[in-house]
Amino acid sequence: AQSVTQLGSHVSVSEGALVLLRCNYSSSVPPYLFWYVQYPNQGLQLLLKYTSAATLVKGINGFEAEFKKSETSFHLTKPSAHMSDAAEYFCAVSAQGGGGADGLTFGKGTHLIIQP
Amino acid sequence: NAGVTQTPKFQVLKTGQSMTLQCAQDMNHNSMYWYRQDPGMGLRLIYYSASEGTTDKGEVPNGYNVSRLNKREFSLRLESAAPSQTSVYFCASRLQINTGELFFGEGSRLTVL
Numbered sequence: 001a002q003s004v005t006q007l008g009s010h011v012s013v014s015e016g017a018l019v020l021l022r023c024n025y026s027s028s029v030p031p032y033l034f035w036y037v038q039y040p041n042q043g044l045q046l047l048l049k050y051t052s053a054a055t056l057v058k059g060i061n062g063f064e065a066e067f068k069k070s071e072t073s074f075h076l077t078k079p080s081a082h083m084s085d086a087a088e089y090f091c092a093v094s095a096q097g098g099g100g101a102d103g104l105t106f107g108k109g110t111h112l113i114i115q116p
Numbered sequence: 117n118a119g120v121t122q123t124p125k126f127q128v129l130k131t132g133q134s135m136t137l138q139c140a141q142d143m144n145h146n147s148m149y150w151y152r153q154d155p156g157m158g159l160r161l162i163y164y165s166a167s168e169g170t171t172d173k174g175e176v177p178n179g180y181n182v183s184r185l186n187k188r189e190f191s192l193r194l195e196s197a198a199p200s201q202t203s204v205y206f207c208a209s210r211l212q213i214n215t216g217e218l219f220f221g222e223g224s225r226l227t228v229l
Contacts, residue, residue, distance in 0.1 A: 043220040
């Protein structure tokens with residue numbers, strides 16, 4: 001079974017500041033890890049994914065995330081926040097190789113607020 | 117590029133009414149999913165279909181039924197709607213079970229009065 005914990009339901013940063021959204025996972029097998037972004041009244045769009053290749057993953061819109069097995073973490077960062085980054089962000093985990101129900105297990109989401 | 121298409125986008129029901137949410141994907145994916153999204157709860161898996169002809173329960177299946185009509189289409193049915201089923205429903209697909217990312221539709225907002 002897998003689970004995801006996102007620390008902070010709301011995160012507020014100033015425009016131009018570092019964005020750090022935290023995600024910790026639990027998985028009994030090697031995981032695939034994902035970050036999705038959701039803009040108001042829209043579906044979820046993939047930002048980036050980790051599938052057991054490089055531990056530092058680069059995604060769209062200047063975001064990146066680092067897989068740290070020892071810390072069971074997959075935190076999302078962006079060096080300089082832009083107003084257009086304001087959205088809901090979801091971390092998700094999927095078990096490699098099957099076992100149990102399929103699909104991704106999502107965290108509860110972090111609402112990113114950008115202050116001008 | 118249509119991707120995953122859901123209908124309807126909005127629906128209001130009275131308690132006890134039934135309805136079906138439709139989902140179709142044009143990416144030749146084998147696996148399809150239905151999630152519900154509620155404030156502060158993230159997305160929770162209702163049902164999924166690993167491949168044409170199979171369906172399985174997810175985390176919150178009670179009160180729902182699904183049909184994998186063909187490879188492209190996966191419908192979600194509420195037989196007797198309840199206020200607790202007020203939610204935003206998302207259909208998603210991926211190439212095959214347990215691999216890769218999900219591709220999502222734009223969602224269907226359902227209100228049960």
